[in-house]
Amino acid sequence: MLFWPGPPRRPHLASGAAVINNPLRQLIEIYQVSVSEAFTAFLDSGLCDAPTSRVNWAANGIPHKGEIASGGTYQKLAYGLHINRNGQSVEFDFGKAGEIHEFDAFRLSQFWNENNTRSTFSYARDIEAAFNDAISNKTVRPTAAKHFELVDPLAGDNTPSSTTDSEATMAPPAYGSGDATYQAAGQEAGVRQLVDAFYNIMGSSTAYRSIWDMHPNDKPNDREVSRDKLARFLCAWMGGPRLYKEKYGAISIPGVHAHLAITATEHDQWLACMSEALERQPYSADFRGYLLKQLAIPAGRIVIACKPK
Numbered sequence: 544m545l546f547w548p549g550p551p552r553r554p555h556l557a558s559g560a561a562v563i564n565n566p567l568r569q570l571i572e573i574y575q576v577s578v579s580e581a582f583t584a585f586l587d588s589g590l591c592d593a594p595t596s597r598v599n600w601a602a603n604g605i606p607h608k609g610e611i612a613s614g615g616t617y618q619k620l621a622y623g624l625h626i627n628r629n630g631q632s633v634e635f636d637f638g639k640a641g642e643i644h645e646f647d648a649f650r651l652s653q654f655w656n657e658n659n660t661r662s663t664f665s666y667a668r669d670i671e672a673a674f675n676d677a678i679s680n681k682t683v684r685p686t687a688a689k690h691f692e693l694v695d696p697l698a699g700d701n702t703p704s705s706t707t708d709s710e711a712t713m714a715p716p717a718y719g720s721g722d723a724t725y726q727a728a729g730q731e732a733g734v735r736q737l738v739d740a741f742y743n744i745m746g747s748s749t750a751y752r753s754i755w756d757m758h759p760n761d762k763p764n765d766r767e768v769s770r771d772k773l774a775r776f777l778c779a780w781m782g783g784p785r786l787y788k789e790k791y792g793a794i795s796i797p798g799v800h801a802h803l804a805i806t807a808t809e810h811d812q813w814l815a816c817m818s819e820a821l822e823r824q825p826y827s828a829d830f831r832g833y834l835l836k837q838l839a840i841p842a843g844r845i846v847i848a849c850k851p852k
């Protein structure tokens with residue numbers, strides 16, 4: 544896995560598996576999504592490609608400080624990046640092969656402290672305690688780069704990631720790893736089918752009238768453009784090709800919604816509509832649940848971005 548632009552690893556737990564302290568998992572998932580979004584914005588600035596290893600990153604010769612094209616600044620660290628954008632600060636180190644899903648207790652505490660994630664923990668010391676518990680019960684494990692990653696109990700994979708390559712390649716890829724989510728969604732055709740169902744349901748049900756009416760509809764093809772934009776965005780978000788950027792350029796999801804009046808009501812409508820659309824796809828219940836849970840993360844951040852200032 545080189546570049547990880549989409550949702551974090553599958554969060555469902557097998558019965559009998561150790562259950563990670565929920566606030567910690569929530570914090571890790573918010574952190575991973577923020578890292579992914581910040582790194583995507585950084586890459587979209589065209590300064591360099593995603594590194595194929597942390598050593599490759601250290602030697603890439605980009606300026607140590609600079610600006611991000613879509614807004615914000617970055618600071619290059621020896622093996623990682625610190626990015627400030629959209630009022631959010633996030634710092635991470637690359638994994639051995641350039642992965643961006645790894646974390647440690649320090650980075651999580653720093654992220655919690657600097658951003659609007661107070662709801663997950665009341666005190667920094669609680670993060671450390673929860674992290675130590677997660678190490679003890681093996682719900683997180685060390686990586687080859689001496690960070691940590693979530694263990695996915697459904698994959699039946701409790702071996703450290705530093706095991707041999709042949710062992711690693713035998714394990715089925717977890718959603719959120721590489722383009723596994725994109726493949727499970729049926730690639731571009733599958734994603735477009737999902738988005739068509741989503742907007743067909745939204746346009747035909749009075750339950751979703753208020754979010755339907757928020758969408759642009761002045762020009763004859765506005766509705767088609769909305770479908771195209773969401774489908775292209777979701778392809779990249781799921782780890783597939785970056786089709787949105789190819790056609791429309793860089794995007795910040797909270798940013799493109801900030802002018803709208805999206806509260807908990809619209810948030811719930813959007814997710815309910817998506818849930819209905821997912822029901823109509825040939826996906827497993829496990830995958831549907833996974834996608835809905837991951838979509839709730841950017842949806843929640845949109846509500847925060849739309850709060851009256």
Ligand code: HEM
Nearest residue numbers: 754757758759772773776799805809810813838841842845
């Ligand atoms: C929280 C509930 C949400 C509501 C009510 C909502 C509503 C909308 C509306 C009304 C637009 C059209 C904006 C305009 O053109 O002025 C839009 C655009 C868009 N939305 Fe959402 N949205 C929500 C959540 C999401 C989520 C969770 C995602 C992605 C995971 C998403 C992805 C997009 C994209 C890619 C666009 C097109 C942006 C552009 O290029 O202009 N939306 N959304």
